[in-house]
Amino acid sequence: MTWEESTRQKMLHLKLPTDPRWVEIAEMQIEDILVDHAYCEQKAASSCISLILRFNDLDELVDTLTPIVAEEWGHFERVLEQLRKRRMKFGFPRKDEYVTKLNEFVKKGGNRWQQLTEQLLMNALIEARSCERFKLLSKNIRDEELQKFYYELMISEAGHFVTFIELAKKYQDPDKVNVRWREWLVYEAEVLKNMEIRGDRMH
Ligand SMILES: [Fe+2]
Ligand SMILES: [Fe+2]
Numbered sequence: 001m002t003w004e005e006s007t008r009q010k011m012l013h014l015k016l017p018t019d020p021r022w023v024e025i026a027e028m029q030i031e032d033i034l035v036d037h038a039y040c041e042q043k044a045a046s047s048c049i050s051l052i053l054r055f056n057d058l059d060e061l062v063d064t065l066t067p068i069v070a071e072e073w074g075h076f077e078r079v080l081e082q083l084r085k086r087r088m089k090f091g092f093p094r095k096d097e098y099v100t101k102l103n104e105f106v107k108k109g110g111n112r113w114q115q116l117t118e119q120l121l122m123n124a125l126i127e128a129r130s131c132e133r134f135k136l137l138s139k140n141i142r143d144e145e146l147q148k149f150y151y152e153l154m155i156s157e158a159g160h161f162v163t164f165i166e167l168a169k170k171y172q173d174p175d176k177v178n179v180r181w182r183e184w185l186v187y188e189a190e191v192l193k194n195m196e197i198r199g200d201r202m203h
Helices: 003-011 021-028 030-054 059-085 097-105 112-140 144-171 174-193
Strands: none
Touching: 021 030, 021 112, 030 059, 030 112, 059 144, 097 112, 097 174, 112 144, 112 174, 144 174
């Protein structure tokens, strides 16, 4: 099985494919996309740091997420480099409606393991959707350097997706994780369906 086939099986769990019009408008607003993307990488790094601090006693989690922080920060640096090269401005962060909506679905309360599952599944979902969007960019935009750039990042985020799911199943009954994962997928599709398609947001 090729990498693409196995990833499609593992990840395109996603219930709703991105509207193909998104990539067209994203290409026209690539500066906005790159700025938003840079902040996505920053948030990915920050969210791993928060997990490390909150679950500092879980050795495997700390050891798995620490290199991911470095990787996400490396992605941030690479997005910044793409902006600089094009003489584009690294603007302010945008309101992240997608992540705000996902946060609303996080179950409050429950024990520590349930809270950890929620966070890991939310991270996995953001990785999965980012991976899908990077794939669309890599296949459809005309800028060859960005095609290659998004292809590489797609592979990296697919790896993170798998890691988050595996970590969730390490610290919680895998059957429970699967049940909750399906709920997250349904919810995420609903969120996307109700969101306006914008060319200035990665999600
Ligand atoms: Fe990343
Ligand atoms: Fe990632």
